[in-house]
Amino acid sequence: MIASGPIRLVLDGAIVEVDATDPQATVLDLLRYRLRRTGTKEGCAEGDCGACTVVLGELDGDRVRWRAVNACILFVPMLHGKALVTVESLSKDGALHPVQRALAEGHGSQCGFCTPGFVMSLYARSIGAEGTQATPVKDVIAGNLCRCTGYGPILAAGEANPVQEHDDSGVAALVRSIEPLRAGPGWFAPRDGDELAALLIEHPAARIVAGATDVGLWVTKQLRDLGIMIFVGGIDDLRRIEEDAGGLTIGAAVRYSEAREALARLHPDLGELVRRIGGLQVRNAGTIGGNIANGSPIGDMPPALIALGAELTLRRGGERRTMPLEAFFQSYGKQDRRSGEFVESVGIPRPAPGTLVRIVKLSKRFDSDISALCGAFALQFEGERIAAARVAFGGMAGIPARAARCEAALTGARWDEQTAEAAASALAEDYRPLSDLRGTADYRMLAAANLVRRLWREPHEPVSVLDG
Numbered sequence: 001m002i003a004s005g006p007i008r009l010v011l012d013g014a015i016v017e018v019d020a021t022d023p024q025a026t027v028l029d030l031l032r033y034r035l036r037r038t039g040t041k042e043g044c045a046e047g048d049c050g051a052c053t054v055v056l057g058e059l060d061g062d063r064v065r066w067r068a069v070n071a072c073i074l075f076v077p078m079l080h081g082k083a084l085v086t087v088e089s090l091s092k093d094g095a096l097h098p099v100q101r102a103l104a105e106g107h108g109s110q111c112g113f114c115t116p117g118f119v120m121s122l123y124a125r126s127i128g129a130e131g132t133q134a135t136p137v138k139d140v141i142a143g144n145l146c147r148c149t150g151y152g153p154i155l156a157a158g159e160a161n162p163v164q165e166h167d168d169s170g171v172a173a174l175v176r177s178i179e180p181l182r183a184g185p186g187w188f189a190p191r192d193g194d195e196l197a198a199l200l201i202e203h204p205a206a207r208i209v210a211g212a213t214d215v216g217l218w219v220t221k222q223l224r225d226l227g228i229m230i231f232v233g234g235i236d237d238l239r240r241i242e243e244d245a246g247g248l249t250i251g252a253a254v255r256y257s258e259a260r261e262a263l264a265r266l267h268p269d270l271g272e273l274v275r276r277i278g279g280l281q282v283r284n285a286g287t288i289g290g291n292i293a294n295g296s297p298i299g300d301m302p303p304a305l306i307a308l309g310a311e312l313t314l315r316r317g318g319e320r321r322t323m324p325l326e327a328f329f330q331s332y333g334k335q336d337r338r339s340g341e342f343v344e345s346v347g348i349p350r351p352a353p354g355t356l357v358r359i360v361k362l363s364k365r366f367d368s369d370i371s372a373l374c375g376a377f378a379l380q381f382e383g384e385r386i387a388a389a390r391v392a393f394g395g396m397a398g399i400p401a402r403a404a405r406c407e408a409a410l411t412g413a414r415w416d417e418q419t420a421e422a423a424a425s426a427l428a429e430d431y432r433p434l435s436d437l438r439g440t441a442d443y444r445m446l447a448a449a450n451l452v453r454r455l456w457r458e459p460h461e462p463v464s465v466l467d468g
Contacts, residue, residue, distance in 0.1 A: 005184075006018060006019050006020065007020045007076055007077060007079055007181065007184075008080060008178045009080065009081070009082055009084055009178075010082070010083040010171055010174045010178075011083070011086075012088075012089050013170065013171070013174075014174075015177070015178065016035075018030060018035075018076065018079075020080075020184045020185070020187070021184075022186075023075060023076070023185070023186050023187035023226075023229050024219050024226060025075065025076045026072055026073065026075060026216070026219070026220065027054065027071040027072075027074040027076060027079060027084075028042055028052045028071040028072040028074075030076050030079075031054070031086060037087075037088050039086060039087035039088050039116045040054060040071055040086055040087060040116060041113055041114070041117065042072055043113070043145070045072045045073075045217075045220040045221065046072070046073065046216075046217050046221060047070040047073045047213055047216065047217070047278070047279075047281065047282055047285075048143075048145070048279075049114070049117070049144070050070065050114070050117040050118070050121060050141075050144030050145060050279060051114050051116070051117040052070055052071040052072040052117060053068050053069070053070060053071070053116075053117040053118075053121050053124075053143075053144065053281055054068070054071045054084060054085065054086050054120060055067070055068050055120055055123060055124050055127075055129060056069050056074075056079075056082055056085075057082060057083035057084075057085070057168070057171060057175070058083075058175070059081075062172065063172060064168040064172050065130060066124060066129035066168075067124070067129050067130035067131065067257065068121050068124040068130075068131075068132075068280060068284060069281050069284050069285050070143075070281045070282070070285070072216070073212050073213060073220060073285075074212060074216065074285070075209065075229070075231070077184060077187050077189060077229075077231055078209075078212070078231055080180075080181045081175060081180060081181070081234075082175065083174070083175055085120075085123070086120075087116040087119055087120055090119065090123060097119075097123065098161050099119055099122045099123050099126055099157060099158075099161050100119055102156075102161055103115065103118070103122075103153070103154065103157045106153040106156050106157050106160075107150075107153050108150060108153035108154045108156070109150070110148035110150045111147060111148050113147065114144060114145060114146050114147060118144050118146070118154050121140055121141050121143070121144050121280070122141070122154075122157060124140070125137065125140045125158060125161070125163070126162070127163070127164070127166040128163045128166065130255075130257050130258070130284055131257035131260070131280045131284055132280070133163075135280075137155050137158035137159055139275065139280070141154065141155070141158065142279050142280065142367040142368050143278065143280050143281045143282060143367075143368050144279065186227075186228055186229065187228065187230070188203075188206070188228070188229070188230045189230075189231045189234055191234060191235065191236075192235060192236070192237050193315065193344065196230065196235060196238075196342065197315055197316070197318070197342070199230055200230070200340045201316075201317055203230070204339040204340040205227060205228070206228040206229065207226045207227055207228065207229050208230050208232055208290075208342060209226075209229050209230065209231050209232065210232050210233060210252070210253050210287040211233070211255060211285035211286040211287050211290055212285065213282050213285050213286035213290070214286075214290070214291075214296070232252075235253055237251065237344075238251040238252045238254070238345075239251050239253045239254055239258075240254070241254055241258070241262050243262050246349060246350060247266065247347065247349040247350040248262055248266055248348045248350075249345055249347045249348075250262075250288055250345060250346050250347075251289065251344070252287060252288070252290070252343045252344055252345055252346070253287050253289060253290075254288055254289070255283065255285065255286065256277055256278075256282075256283035256286055256287070256288065257280065257283040257284045259274070259288060260283070263348075266308075266348060266350060266351070267351060267357050267359075269357055269359035270359065272359075273301070273304055273361060273374075274301075276361055276363075276366070276367065277300050277301070278368055279367070279368040282368075288301055289343045289344075289346065292305075292312065292325070292343055293335070293337065293343045295328075295335045295399065297332060297395065297397060297398050297399050297400060298370055298371045298372075298374070298395045298438075299394060299400065300394065302325065302329070302392075302394060302400035303359075303374045303392040303393055303394040303400045304359045304374070304376040304392075305348060306325050306326045306390070306401075307359070307376035307377060307390045307402075308348055308349065308357070308376070308378055308390070309324075309348075309349050310324075310325040310346050310347060310348045310349070311323065311324055311325060311346070311347045312324075312325045312328050312345075313343075313346070313347070314338075314341050314342065314344060315341065315344040316338060316342075317340065322347075323336065325346065326392070326400075329399035329401065330399070331398055332398030332399060351378060354380070354381055355378055355379065355380050355381075356377070356378070356379040356380075356381070357378050358376070358451075359374075359375070359376045359377075360374070360375050360376075360451055361373075361374045362374070362375075363438070364438065371394060371395050371438070372438035372439040372443070372444065372447075373393065373395040373396065373439065373444050373448060374393065374394040374395060374400075375391075375392075375393050375448055375451045375452075376391070376392050376393070377389075377390070377391050377452075377455055379410065379415070379455075381415065385412060385413065385414050385415065386410045386411055386412065386413055386419070387412075389410035389411050390402065390407065391406045391407050391410070391423075393431065393448055395438070395444060396430075396431040396448060397431050401430075401431075403427055403431070404430060405426040405427075405429040405430050406423045406424075406427050406452065408426070409423040409425075409426045415456070416456070417456055420452055420453055420455065420457075421453065423452050424449035424450070424452040427445065427448050427452065428445065428449075431448070433445055433448075
């Protein structure tokens, strides 16, 4: 029997109950309109500006693991069994938290609208929350936008508040006392892969929600009715990272911030790519499996994984099938996922010694921006010749896709400037890019070809190029 009832969470040292009759209600609306915590602001309602940043905690053994997230695209049922910290939580008996005091004394607030979000991001850093460990302040606040461009004092306030010891044993005990909740009106929260598989057989049209970094916008911007929702963030089966000599296996519900270190060990370019996927709040919620399953043609991770030869495992009921990742994407908005089937994991082989790997993201802003183009290359060598080549691009077609003719121009050829030029020219036979807000078709084709040329030139000529 699947238990149902009110959403229960820990807020300011007490367990709070809220109803979840509308599973599409956002945490931002809960805070502002029902709990009257108006310090949390709505700036963009799409997870871009950070004005709604809150800090969320969940049990990890005997401790609480904290992470900064955007409340505007987080759904209320995703709070159950967790601890929540808002900007109102920080001031005790009229005394400011050290982060607040540093911002006030350093004149780090101008119009003030964005300030609560900055406070919460810097507070998360001060307690060593997910993704902030050994991370520069500028990267911690990259997902927070200041309309008044007052970043200098804000950075200084962050630097003035290093990580402090944080006793959350009381919070952990309260969270532990909350019974799991697996269902509510119009939604489910299965606890393992078997339960998820059974639910999808029964409700094949249900909407799977992991981090809601994309699905949340369908509600806040498109006002869509998502129907039955299945929240998978609490499924341990889908949150495993297995690393061995052969490579990585990453569960579909693993968040980007959780996977970054393992991906960086596989290759540094993967770690750098993850650093530029949204702001920290987005990486603390968004999942690799969700990004793949959504099938966006400009998703950052798929081109890189395709170039590295990743394989996707899908599950329907008790059956599983594995395919090359590139085969999953069929056409714009269409993936090879059958009724009742879900993405379970992605396997990424470790590049062979001597493989040249390069992953480049081009976007209008360096931080917290969507790709105009993402190119990924993996070249294996035998002496001075290229024994095998895998090249993939996002933003060049309706799906992330390999560049077959470019690969053919590289494979078996001597690695020199003439080969690079032939491979760059071959891209015109591989793709017919579109023009949109992020770039024209001509720009995308020229930029993609130049990335191939740059792959050759970088080891041979001193160049100064800033990705972005």
